[in-house]
Amino acid sequence: MRINLKIISIILAVLILAAVTKSQPSGSDPNIRDTVSIQSLTTFSTSAGFVPVNFYNDQPLAGIELTISYSSLDIMIDSFSYIGGRLEGYSLKGADQISANTLTIYTYALAEGLVPNGSGLLGNLYFSFIPNISPQDVTIDTMTITISDREFSSAFSDANANAFSPVIVPGVLSIASGSCCLGDRGNINGSPDDALDISDLVFLVEFMFQEGASPPCMAEANINGSVDEQVDISDLVYMVNFMFADGPPPPSCP
Ligand SMILES: [Ca+2]
Ligand SMILES: [Ca+2]
Ligand SMILES: [Ca+2]
Structure with missing residues (x-):
């Protein structure tokens, strides 16, 4: 898999977007109980x-x-x-x-x-x-x-x-019962329409880098279909490659 500058810059942009949009309580609001x-x-x-x-x-x-x-x-x-x-x-x-x-x-x-x-x-x-x-x-x-x-x-x-x-x-x-993965992989945020879009990319970035919530279905998040079913940086690269650089689509669910 080729990781080019364009992909790296898109990942960086998504990281920044996720950091800006993430509503992280500062921990200083006395009106919310611990x-x-x-x-x-x-x-x-x-x-x-x-x-x-x-x-x-x-x-x-x-x-x-x-x-x-x-x-x-x-x-x-x-x-x-x-x-x-x-x-x-x-x-x-x-x-x-x-x-x-x-x-x-x-x-x-x-x-x-x-x-x-x-x-x-x-x-x-x-x-x-x-x-x-x-x-x-x-x-x-x-x-x-x-x-x-x-x-x-x-x-x-x-x-x-x-x-x-x-x-x-x-x-x-x-x-x-059954499997959480439907159709093709890629619905990382578990949206009801099973669609893959920018919100799934933001979800993955927040999960990987910002202590965001875990994907509800790891097989959907294992977007490159690696046999170990692990979710890691190669999945993020695969996703950006698909969404922005004419890379191959996510494979089917196992
Ligand atoms: Ca799916
Ligand atoms: Ca989705
Ligand atoms: Ca993987």
């Missing part, structure tokens, strides 16, 4: 799923604890990943499974300094499913549980180590 939002999305029974967890804070934080539970024993938490999230650089953090369907996530911002005001990804919850799982909606929410005299709950700690409760927005993981 919030943890568990994203709702649809996945398919043939694929494993992951659910992004985002948070917003308008004051610096010394620590975060979240205890997350979900409503079905047909799914299992494989891991929680901080990669790409706002807490990635903090060393004192972890995620422990404390019961069959409960996970506690914690970060202490002691060594590296307080978590600054802001908004964005906390991390991704990765799930796998039992074989032949039935289509279902699984609610993912926080909970408080005591195990061996230790209470696991959900709280933020402010700069003076005072704990307070953020607003929690639960998520729903909808597990559908």
Whole structure:
């Protein structure tokens, strides 16, 4: 694949466009309470799923604890990943499974300094499913549980180590039958018309470079049809090449 200057300049232009249009709360609005939002999305029974967890804070934080539970024993938490999230650089953090369907996530911002005001990804919850799982909606929410005299709950700690409760927005993981990919690849933002247009390009750039939301269907976002089904820079180049430089169209869904 040839990467020419025109493609690079278009990618740069889209990066700038995405940066300008992205509504990123500055983290300084005192009218919005600090919030943890568990994203709702649809996945398919043939694929494993992951659910992004985002948070917003308008004051610096010394620590975060979240205890997350979900409503079905047909799914299992494989891991929680901080990669790409706002807490990635903090060393004192972890995620422990404390019961069959409960996970506690914690970060202490002691060594590296307080978590600054802001908004964005906390991390991704990765799930796998039992074989032949039935289509279902699984609610993912926080909970408080005591195990061996230790209470696991959900709280933020402010700069003076005072704990307070953020607003929690639960998520729903909808597990559908079949495959999420329809027709040709390329509907990265999951628009109902399955169309590929500039909004899909902006969505991909925000996902790859600006902690934007994950594509609802990775097979649609794997626009170059690479056999590993990974979404990376080569997909972005493929897309720009197709949209602006007479490159080949996206291949069909697997
Ligand atoms: Ca499609
Ligand atoms: Ca679209
Ligand atoms: Ca790819």
